[in-house]
Amino acid sequence: MASTPRPAIQSRHTDPARRGGQRSLLLDLDGVLLDTRPVMQKAWGAVQQRHRIEVPFEQYEQHLGRPFNDIMRRLTVTDAEAVHQTYSEASKAVAHLARPFDGVEEVLHTLVARGWLLGVVTSKPLDRAAPLLAQLGCPFGSVRAAGGPGRSKPAPDPLLLALVDLCADPAQATFVGDMAVDHEAARRAGISRRWRAHSGATPRGGSPPPLRELPPNDQRHADEQAFLSAVTTRPNELGGIRSYLSPGDFADPLHQQLYRCLTALHHRGEPIDPITVLWEAQHRGVLASTTPETVLTTCARSGNDPDYWATRILDHALLSTTAASAEHIKLAVDDPTMTPQQLITVCRRALRDLTAVRLRRHHAHQRPPAPPLRSSRPPTQRSVTRPPPRIAPVNPFGPSYSAPRAPTSSSSR
CATH class of the missing domain: 1.10.150 (DNA polymerase; domain 1)
Structure with a gap:
């Protein structure tokens, strides 16, 4: 009898010869890695x-x-x-x-670089989970999805099978989930460290009605395009910009995806130009909703300053987040079915999102100025300040006059 193929994505990080002493992290998909x-x-x-x-x-x-x-x-x-x-x-x-939560991709790549073994355990079928995981561009040592061997959550089977894939000890593993069934499965699997993702999120069933769509902002769209072309031309500045600008600050979904492509290329240390951005966009499935010509036009080289346009994008994001936070709070207050605890949570989350953007905008202002560009002219010889020449004192009695010598003790009177 043929064995059922294991729905796991293998990578070099799961080589048994390299696993000793490595820490392992299991993650749920929906509500933890991506907002689905x-x-x-x-x-x-x-x-x-x-x-x-x-x-x-x-x-x-x-x-x-x-x-x-x-x-x-x-x-x-x-x-x-x-x-x-x-x-x-x-x-x-x-x-x-579906969109990855802010900062998830950077955290995953950092964990892999530090030697962590990563696995995903989801109740979503593999044919629907794989395209979503491809957005993250991260090598997972194991992906356990619905339809595979064993029982589904809240049974511990998928977590234990993922730990087998990683050759990891449940007592040394960490699991991150957002639902009660996730934590029940982790408890039954013997995983001692269990974290609930997004503790400040809106409780299930207590989210406010969807916000109305804002009118398009042509200036914001133009500013985002100016930034993408500028940072493609000067990719070395991405290291500092990534510390305060996130994909969620972009209003255009295509611009969000292209910024993720740029940061992924920069994180891997690969060259950045319009062609490599197009290749990364194709790898991430971005071309399913746009054309190669649009990507190349958006990332065309320019002489703009990436820092300036990044702060412009943050200004737009601050204004839109302020409006969205106010509307979230108003909708929650006007909802008669909202319990006091849910109302408090919704308001805290709305203000938390606004505070996060304000802090990043403040951080952008506090960044040290960029070093001046080196001139292409040959360096000029530096002038050296020399002390003035010493001038001998002038004898007021003439050059031939010499002062009389004092008498010695042996001279006669």
């Missing part, structure tokens, strides 16, 4: 429309992390297989709405 809530909302909306299901998305969301058929049973939804097929097709159609 917009995808799930759209997919569940397609299920409601096609199958005439009146169960609200918030009720479905409370059971996330469990096998899909188990969720349908808990929601008393019949014909689970047909519903699952509809949900899967709709999820693939709107997968481009």
Whole structure:
């Protein structure tokens, strides 16, 4: 009997000869690495429309992390297989709405560079999880998805199988999840360090209504394009800019993806020019929603200052975040179903997002000035200041006059 293929993505980091003493980190996918809530909302909306299901998305969301058929049973939804097929097709159609959380890619690459073994354990099928993980551009030692060997979460099977892939000890592993089933699975697997991701996030089922779409800002779009062309021309300045500018500061989704491409190339130490950015964009699936000509035009070389345009982008982000925070708080206050605890959490999160942008804008102002550019002219000889020549004193009695000598003790009177 042929063995079931293991849905794991192998890399050089999982070579058994190199694993000794390495620390391991297991991560959930949805709500930890990527914000996939917009995808799930759209997919569940397609299920409601096609199958005439009146169960609200918030009720479905409370059971996330469990096998899909188990969720349908808990929601008393019949014909689970047909519903699952509809949900899967709709999820693939709107997968481009998923976005990595700010800073996730940088953290993952830093952990890999420091010798950590990384694995992903998700209840999402592998054919839907793999394209999302490709956005991160990170080598995972193991990816355990729904449909593989063993039971699904909250059973410990997928976590234990991922640790087997990594040759890791559960007592020395760390797990990050955002749902109760994640932590139940980690407890049963014997993983002692369990972290709940995004502790300040809105509670499940307590999120405010979606914000209305803001009108397009042509100036903001032009500023973002000016920055991308400038930083492609002067990529050495990316090291400092990355410390305060994040992909979420861009309004245009294409510009967000191109900035991720630039930072990934810079992190790997690879050359940056319009062609390499286009190659990275193709590798990340960005060309599914744009054309190569658009990418090359956006990243065309220019003589602009990347620092200046980066701070302009932050200014736009600060204004839009202020407006969004105020609207989030207003919607939460006007929602009669919001409990006091949920209202406090929503307000804290809105103000936290605004504070984060303000701090990064302040950090951009505090950066030391860039060193001056070296001149192409040959260096001129430095002038040396010499002391003035010493002048002998002038004898007022003439050059032939000499002072009389004093008498000695042996002279006569």
